[in-house]
Amino acid sequence: MKITDLLKKDTIILDLKASDKSGVIDELVSKLDEAGRLNDKEAYKNAILEREAQSTTGIGEGIAIPHAKTAAVKTPAIVFGRSSQGIDYEALDGAPSNLFFMIAASEGANQTHLETLSRLSSFLMDKKFRQKLEEASSAEEVMAVVDAKEQDEAAEEETTDAGASSRILAVTGCPTGIAHTYMAADKLKETASEMGVSIKVETNGSGGVKNRLTKEEIEAADAIIVAADTKIETDRFRGKPLIQVPVGKAIHQPEELLNKAIEKDAPIYQGDGGSAQDEGPQEEKGRTGFYKHLMNGVSNMLPFVVGGGILIAISFLWGINSADPESADYNRFAEMLNTIGGGNAFFLMVPVLAGFIASSIADRPGFAPGMVAGLIAISSGVEGADGGSGFLGGLIAGFLAGYITLLVKKAMEVLPAIFDGLKTVLLYPVFSIGITGLIMLLINPPLTTIYTGLSSWLESLGGSNLVLLGLLLGGMMAIDMGGPINKAAYTFGIAMLDADNFSFIAAIMAGGMVPPLSLALATTFFKNKFTKQEREAGKSAYALGAFFITEGAIPFAAADPARVIPSVAIGSAIAGGLTMLFDIGLRAPHGGIVVAGLVEGNPLLYLLAILVGSAVSAVILGFLKKDLTKE
Structure with missing residues (x-):
């Protein structure tokens, strides 16, 4: 369904009179009701308010898209409103909103309103499109702007599907998955649009993988860009030109990356970091090696550190010794928080760090030896040292476990194919855990001495x-x-x-x-x-x-x-x-x-x-x- 099938001249307000969010909603709802699109004005308004209570539909950049799906809607419709002075709509970026699209979907509309919402949101990210809406002098001109945009998008999609010279895929990810991941994705898409290049970007953020690349899309792709500072699943890209760079490069140099992808100026990925061609620039290689493995460990460890640390800190609100049953400050709830945060979350911090560093190096077979080596690291082996080699030991344990697992996998390549089924469930775990564990037991006591000495020296600084x-x-x-x-x-x-x-x-x-x-x-x-x-x-x-x-x-x-x-x-x-x-x-x-x-x-x-x-x-x-x- 086209946006212009839902947006008509009788549902357009070029000069909103409202001065606040509540007033905007009232004015837009009234316009829909006057145009005969509603069965029950109050019921529809309540549905809009319920949606706003979940999270604001002020998406930023001066735009708000309130919407609701309810039986109070007689005919699916969109009402457009424009405010010249801007209205505080509690937008995500805190800026006033001046362009409003209210979507009214009937109960039996299936996912039509969501698809329309998604397409409309995409259009509104285009600054030129927003500018044309702001400058439109009549309802007819608004309709023409929207219709022209839809036609342009349809023509672009047809050209992309039928005869695009390049089909580029990209994956972005950063250790925390909060900002860089999405900034890099937006920059790649924006630049690709300006260059007339077809691109799809998968994001690996804190909320999980979004817009995941399909097997069919990967097979059809000319090249793939992985802009990430954390572990990304890359085996699916075997046989494809693969550009691996830090996430920051996609933010600051997107055009350079896209040009490399278009020219297929990248090694053919063979899996496990190997390539049929040269490995590419050293700067790019370095950030996808040691740094990537370290950040994979740190990013997966952060929830344990943050959650555990804050719970421990909260427990001290009842007193510094409130978790000790022998103390006069003892509080049972404080003890429980301290046990959850310190006895469990913080206890797992170093093993999780080591496990994910190792799995970044050697994939899934590296995780178990990394976890075991990390557990050994936090057991001291030195009299009077309770915390073992701590974070330092965990870092060494992770890299040790990862590279030992790679050696074990390499050594077992000579075995007949009949043993392939036993490798991952029996041979890799036994040998990699055993060898890594033995080495860690030998080196952990001196590492503990170094770690405690370094900590003591830092504490002595004044x-x-x-x-x-x-x-x-x-x-x-x-x-x-x-x-x-x-x-x-x-x-x-x-x-x-x-x-x-x-x-x-x-x-x-x-x-x-x-x-x-x-x-x-x-x-x-x-x-x-x-x-x-x-x-x-x-x-x-x-x-x-x-x-x-x-x-x-x-x-x-x-x-x-x-x-x-x-x-x-x-x-x-x-x-x-x-x-x-x-x-x-x-x-x-x-x-x-x-x-x-x-x-x-x-x-x-x-x-x-x-x-x-x-x-x-x-x-x-x-x-x-x-x-x-x-x-």
């Missing part, structure tokens, strides 16, 4: 040394905002958290909150330095920074790296140094403002450190960036 370390860690969080330097600092903080040192993660979280917060402040107080779009994005950056999502500053850094990156790095370093100077500790490894009440030390001083760092960066940005009129 004064200027500790502040300098805080400056370094805070600054690292802002250099690449979610990239390898940022992840190196965060991984170090987790390692120290595992060693019961809580100062480092406090400095790291403060440093990570500063970039988006400083950009939010800069766009608020230096408005003449930023475009309207940047100022609107700055409003969202307040929330992103408050919740420790450093990636909220990436759009600004990508647009003006020479000014933005140094500015935010200085502020982040100051925030990290001040937390060390104020002797702040934090048992929760994530959450930002959510875990502010769990700060060890003075929480007001911790807040001050973050605000000072953000303010310094904002002022530097205001000084460095030129007025838009002067530029």
